[in-house]
Amino acid sequence: MSDTFDPQMPVQERAAHLLVTPGALVQLSLPDAREVVRYMQPRRIDADTTIFRAGDATDVDYMMLVIDGDVTVESQASPTSEGLVVTVLGPGSLIGEMGLIDGSPRSATCVAATDLSAGRLSREALARLMQEQPGVAARLLLAISKRLSDHLREANRKLMTFTQVSRALQQELDAAHAINRRLLEPKGRSGH
Structure with a gap:
């Protein structure tokens, strides 16, 4: 794959090589990737441009392959809160593939961190x-589908870890609450 980043390589060929990397669709063959790239439209996006916003329900039926540049993926706890950068994606990354499949509102905000191809x-x-x-x-x-399945399995793994941490914290809080109750209990009532 050393030729993936050859500056002399035509952009369509470079896109095909990037499409079959682990950040995108590693299960796809290079000949298939070349065919898929023929159906893609090239896009130039300026740095600091919001590509799409979490919850956006318009223009959701597409995915993008990052060819050059970086994209920040942000998650928001609520519509009024500021976005938290979850990850930064570079060349070979896909964004928006769930929208391509189901056309539902975007699940994250993606912003061009640099000029983007x-x-x-x-x-x-x-x-x-x-x-x-x-x-x-x-x-x-x-x-x-394999990529989305992998993301779902990873999210489930993180959720299980979060659940275990949450359970342990609740046990700690319950133990501290029990100790505080005993310390605050009146002395005269403890023997009755």
Whole structure:
């Protein structure tokens, strides 16, 4: 893969190589990736541009492959709170793949941390790919499904860890509360 970052490589070929990296769809073959890239639209996005916002329900039916630059992914606890940067994604990363599949509101806010080059795959382009090259489309959808499944398994693992930590903290609080109750209990009532 050393040629992935060759500056002489045409952008479509570079995008195809990036599409089959662990940050994107490692299960996809390079020939399939080349076909998928043909259905993508190139995008240039200026630094500090919000690509999409958590909860946004408009223009949600696409995913993007980061070709050059970095994207921050932010999560918000509430609509009025400031976003918390969850991760920074670079070349070879996908954003918005859930929107491509289900068209639901965005689950996170993505902001171009630097000037960005990306490939955009819309649901309309995916439908054309499905009609014109059903085998490639099926393998693409399986690779996206695998990626989403991996994310879900990781989220479940984190949730289990959080649950265990929360349970341990609750036990500590219960023990401290019991000690405080005994310390504050009147002396005359303790023997009766």
